[in-house]
Amino acid sequence: xxxxxxxxxxxxxxxxxxxxxxxxxxxxxxxxxxxxxxxxxxxxxxxxxxxxxxxxxxxxxxxxxxxxxxxxxxxxxxxxxxxxxxxxxxxxxxxxxxxxxxxxxxxxxxxxxxxxxxxxxxxxxxxxxxxxxxxxxxxxxxxxxxxxxxxxxxxxxxxxxxxxxxxxxxxxxxxxxxxxxxxxxxxxxxxxxxxxxxxxxxxxxxxxxxxxxxxxxxxxxxxxxxxxxxxxxxxxxxxxxxxxxxxxxx
Amino acid sequence: xxxxxxxxxxxxxxxxxxxxxxxxxxxxxxxxxxxxxxxxxxxxxxxxxxxxxxxxxxxxxxxxxxxxxxxxxxxxxxxxxxxxxxxxxxxxxxxxxxxxxxxxxxxxxxxxxxxxxxxxxxxxxxxxxxxxxxxxxxxxxxxxxxxxxxxxxxxxxxxxxxxxxx
Numbered sequence: 041x042x043x044x045x046x047x048x049x050x051x052x053x054x055x056x057x058x059x060x061x062x063x064x065x066x067x068x069x070x071x072x073x074x075x076x077x078x079x080x081x082x083x084x085x086x087x088x089x090x091x092x093x094x095x096x097x098x099x100x101x102x103x104x105x106x107x108x109x110x111x112x113x114x115x116x117x118x119x120x121x122x123x124x125x126x127x128x129x130x131x132x133x134x135x136x137x138x139x140x141x142x143x144x145x146x147x148x149x150x151x152x153x154x155x156x157x158x159x160x161x162x163x164x165x166x167x168x169x170x171x172x173x174x175x176x177x178x179x180x181x182x183x184x185x186x187x188x189x190x191x192x193x194x195x196x197x198x199x200x201x202x203x204x205x206x207x208x209x210x211x212x213x214x215x216x217x218x219x220x221x222x223x224x225x226x227x228x229x230x231x232x233x234x235x236x237x238x239x240x241x242x243x244x245x246x247x248x249x250x251x252x253x254x255x256x257x258x259x260x261x262x263x264x265x266x267x268x269x270x271x272x273x274x275x276x277x278x279x280x281x282x283x284x285x286x287x288x289x290x
Numbered sequence: 291x292x293x294x295x296x297x298x299x300x301x302x303x304x305x306x307x308x309x310x311x312x313x314x315x316x317x318x319x320x321x322x323x324x325x326x327x328x329x330x331x332x333x334x335x336x337x338x339x340x341x342x343x344x345x346x347x348x349x350x351x352x353x354x355x356x357x358x359x360x361x362x363x364x365x366x367x368x369x370x371x372x373x374x375x376x377x378x379x380x381x382x383x384x385x386x387x388x389x390x391x392x393x394x395x396x397x398x399x400x401x402x403x404x405x406x407x408x409x410x411x412x413x414x415x416x417x418x419x420x421x422x423x424x425x426x427x428x429x430x431x432x433x434x435x436x437x438x439x440x441x442x443x444x445x446x447x448x449x450x451x452x453x454x455x456x
Contacts, residue, residue: 060347077432084436088347092376163377168346170379170456178431 044217045158046100047120048227050110051263053093054121057111058271059142060086061278062129071132078178082139085171092164112282116272117265124207126262126271133186133196134203140179141204144240145211145233147176152228161226180244187248197250209258212237299336302367306332306339309365316353317435320396323354327384330375338373342380345436345456382456394419399426399441399452418443419450428452 063083070076094107105113125142129135150172153165186193212230214222222229238253245252260266282288313323323329323341330340339358343351355372362370382401385393390400399419416426423445433440438451 074430074432077430081432081436084347084349085345086347088343088345092346159377163379167343167376167379170381171346 049097050120056086057090059125122211123262134200136182137200143175148233157225184248187250325389338371420448421446
């Protein structure tokens with residue numbers, strides 16, 4: 041049970057950590073200064089979530105690793121984030137497609153986790169859910185604005201979403217042990233969250249005049265530590281300083 | 291025996307309150323960590339100051355804890371610890387009335403009360419902290435710090451920061 045809980049906390053923390061890192065790659069080169077600030081701010085919220093979940097994961101594991109240790113001293117195959125969050129930023133449209141899909145997923149998830157029988161998970165979710173709600177709103181607004189915008193922005197949104205449909209099942213994946221924890225009220229049953237996710241995505245795409253989600257072959261599975269090559273490149277940059285000076289303090 | 295241990299419980303609590311009321315927020319130095327509701331008080335046995343983060347990813351969290359630590363140490367309260375709690379989650383409703391007045395005087399529009407449960411950008415009537423006009427508009431939902439948005443007054447034309455509802 042504690043191993044399943046540990047893995048599940050890594051999933052939650054790693055999703056936030058990796059997407060937070062991705063968003064901060066925009067810092068200094070976003071389309072406008074406001075967007076620059078907004079993406080970094082979103083990334084900051086995600087980093088805060090990652091800190092809380094990974095610190096708790098370290099406590100559950102009981103081997104003396106804290107959130108920083110888990111973030112900076114694990115290799116790619118030990119990460120449990122979804123494939124969706126590690127995908128490169130692409131253009132701004134693709135970044136917003138990814139953000140909308142992830143934040144919509146995360147909002148549904150955290151709205152359940154605030155009721156978790158595990159008080160630590162419940163309080164982290166309660167702390168973060170308000171921010172996640174704003175991420176979901178902001179990204180939906182951008183999807184609509186760009187989808188229902190110019191011919192160019194519309195095409196970019198179509199392309200952006202096209203890349204991500206293959207990762208949706210991976211984001212929602214759960215194994216039998218995790219389902220058992222969901223039955224105990226500790227985790228959320230993600231399968232039960234899927235219809236509301238699909239409905240919300242469909243509604244926003246329709247308003248954005250974008251084509252509905254395409255049924256495509258689904259790629260797996262980040263939750264088992266099998267990642268795309270993009271994760272290694274991201275980790276190389278993110279972990280380089282911490283690994284070069286492992287005992288550094290400042 | 292340290293100064294902290296030598297004081298009676300009531301005197302110790304009063305002492306801690308006085309010390310913390312002087313600790314400024316690192317990003318908005320016009321208000322103290324007590325005004326912002328970051329300090330929740332002292333725990334039952336009087337050994338720890340209870341603090342709570344504002345935003346989940348607030349980059350000032352560590353700086354705030356450090357500032358509280360230094361203030362306690364300088365007041366001879368080295369043996370008082372700092373405990374961070376998440377629950378109940380911080381909301382902008384926890385900013386005191388005195389804190390709201392100080393924010394306004396500093397040129398930041400304070401968040402309206404009753405923010406609980408609303409999204410971060412629920413736009414209602416925002417009063418210009420310079421001239422008091424309510425003819426104001428949002429310029430950018432993201433401002434100089436994660437907790438603020440950039441607004442502008444349509445009457446006096448001053449741009450100003452607005453503390454977002456949380």
